[in-house]
Amino acid sequence: MTETIKEEASLEVQLPPAKPKIAVQIDGVRKQFGDATALHEVSLKVYQGEFLTLLGPSGCGKTTLLNLMAGFVEADNGEIFIDGLLVTDTPPYQRDIGIVFQNYALFPHMNVADNIGYGLRMRRIPKEEIQERVKQILKLVKLEAFSQRRPRELSGGQQQRVALARALVIRPKVLLLDEPFSALDKNLRLDMQQELKEIQRKLGVTTVFVTHDQGEALAMSDRVVVMSAGHVRQVSPPSDIYRNPHDPFVASFVGDVNVLPARYTSHDGNIGHFELGSAQLRLGIDRVQASVGEAVDIYIRPENIHLVPLQPSALLTGTVVGHVFQGDHADMFVDIPDLGIPKPITVRALGLQAIDDWPTGAGVGINFMEKDASAFTRATKEANT
Ligand SMILES: Nc1ncnc2c1ncn2[C@@H]1O[C@H](COP(=O)(O)OP(=O)(O)OP(=O)(O)O)[C@@H](O)[C@H]1O
Numbered sequence: 001m002t003e004t005i006k007e008e009a010s011l012e013v014q015l016p017p018a019k020p021k022i023a024v025q026i027d028g029v030r031k032q033f034g035d036a037t038a039l040h041e042v043s044l045k046v047y048q049g050e051f052l053t054l055l056g057p058s059g060c061g062k063t064t065l066l067n068l069m070a071g072f073v074e075a076d077n078g079e080i081f082i083d084g085l086l087v088t089d090t091p092p093y094q095r096d097i098g099i100v101f102q103n104y105a106l107f108p109h110m111n112v113a114d115n116i117g118y119g120l121r122m123r124r125i126p127k128e129e130i131q132e133r134v135k136q137i138l139k140l141v142k143l144e145a146f147s148q149r150r151p152r153e154l155s156g157g158q159q160q161r162v163a164l165a166r167a168l169v170i171r172p173k174v175l176l177l178d179e180p181f182s183a184l185d186k187n188l189r190l191d192m193q194q195e196l197k198e199i200q201r202k203l204g205v206t207t208v209f210v211t212h213d214q215g216e217a218l219a220m221s222d223r224v225v226v227m228s229a230g231h232v233r234q235v236s237p238p239s240d241i242y243r244n245p246h247d248p249f250v251a252s253f254v255g256d257v258n259v260l261p262a263r264y265t266s267h268d269g270n271i272g273h274f275e276l277g278s279a280q281l282r283l284g285i286d287r288v289q290a291s292v293g294e295a296v297d298i299y300i301r302p303e304n305i306h307l308v309p310l311q312p313s314a315l316l317t318g319t320v321v322g323h324v325f326q327g328d329h330a331d332m333f334v335d336i337p338d339l340g341i342p343k344p345i346t347v348r349a350l351g352l353q354a355i356d357d358w359p360t361g362a363g364v365g366i367n368f369m370e371k372d373a374s375a376f377t378r379a380t381k382e383a384n385t
Helices: 062-070 112-122 127-140 156-168 186-203 214-220 238-243 248-253 353-357
Strands: 003-007 011-015 022-033 036-047 051-055 077-082 097-100 174-178 206-211 223-228 231-236 258-268 271-276 279-284 295-300 305-308 316-325 329-335 345-350 363-368 374-377
Touching: 022 062, 022 206, 036 062, 036 077, 036 206, 036 231, 051 062, 051 214, 062 077, 062 097, 062 174, 062 206, 097 156, 112 127, 112 156, 127 156, 127 186, 156 174, 156 186, 186 214, 206 214, 214 238, 223 238, 223 248, 231 238, 231 248, 248 295, 248 374, 258 345, 271 295, 305 345, 316 353, 329 353, 345 353
Parallel strands: 051 206, 051 223, 097 174, 174 206
Antiparallel strands: 003 011, 022 036, 022 077, 223 231, 258 271, 258 295, 271 279, 295 374, 305 363, 316 329, 316 363, 329 345
């Protein structure tokens, strides 16, 4: 972000972007459980006030990384800083962090107000101040009317709001959330996502959120950390994760994607040339991670492929072999014999006209724009898990 200030008449001076402050820094942290390496030398910066999400499949190390920040798990190697202070050996209760778990972890015998005030009592905050802070935070999470209830008298969403309030009332340097909404049904989950985002924005609290749900990650985050098998694969804003994946794992894990086999034949200047079946494809080399001569996979999302009438200008040609009506869009399946792949590709068409225009059995042309495709060296199975 570049800030611009106006000096006199119309003279504009460009200021360099302000350097964001680092709230959490993880340097070369490694964690092994017996023979299993949960994290391989992970490094990561979380900026002050940002909403950062750790996203990845089950077992990729998200919770371990969160627990290392919290201090519940000890690193084998590496260092962790919170607000500039080395905390690698600091116990959890001295790290100034708020934590929300999937299963709420509320005290069943305490009412809502006492659950929320617990952390403040432990910190020996004066009684009047505790009352005032609990009152404020109850208002923030819209539970003012529920302060005297026990957790079992609350719905799942309300219990999770109590857990959130309890984590926030201590005014933590960092808020850590581990799959906080996974026990809630879909509609409530969407409401809670909005609510958390609103609260986070209002308070400006640095937040690290763990989920395996890509929709949740893309919807809520300033930046997303995609992890697999104990490695960080990419750290980018959501739109970049989706549009400019850095590797085949990220491209396949986030959103749907077609994988088309091709050969990287040459490049001149900034353009790479590929043989895609009998078609010639050109891609900007910023979208290519492969060497000339290699077998590659072209990654292209279903919504970026367009069906056109059979005509010479079409990049590829095929036959519609089926479609699935999805309410707001239709997925069309197209067999392209020229590519020599066993499965038809998927083309996503907004609206339902495509089903009428291209019935099963119809011959179609296929086009897509260069800017929407990426080429990666053909993935081996191990590299892609
Ligand atoms: N206390 C432990 N003892 C032994 N192995 C563990 C322990 N905690 C985690 N692991 C292993 O470390 C790896 C990473 O686990 P972790 O819980 O961090 O993954 P995750 O991405 O959070 O998964 P999930 O989404 O299923 O919670 C897994 O292989 C897991 O089995």
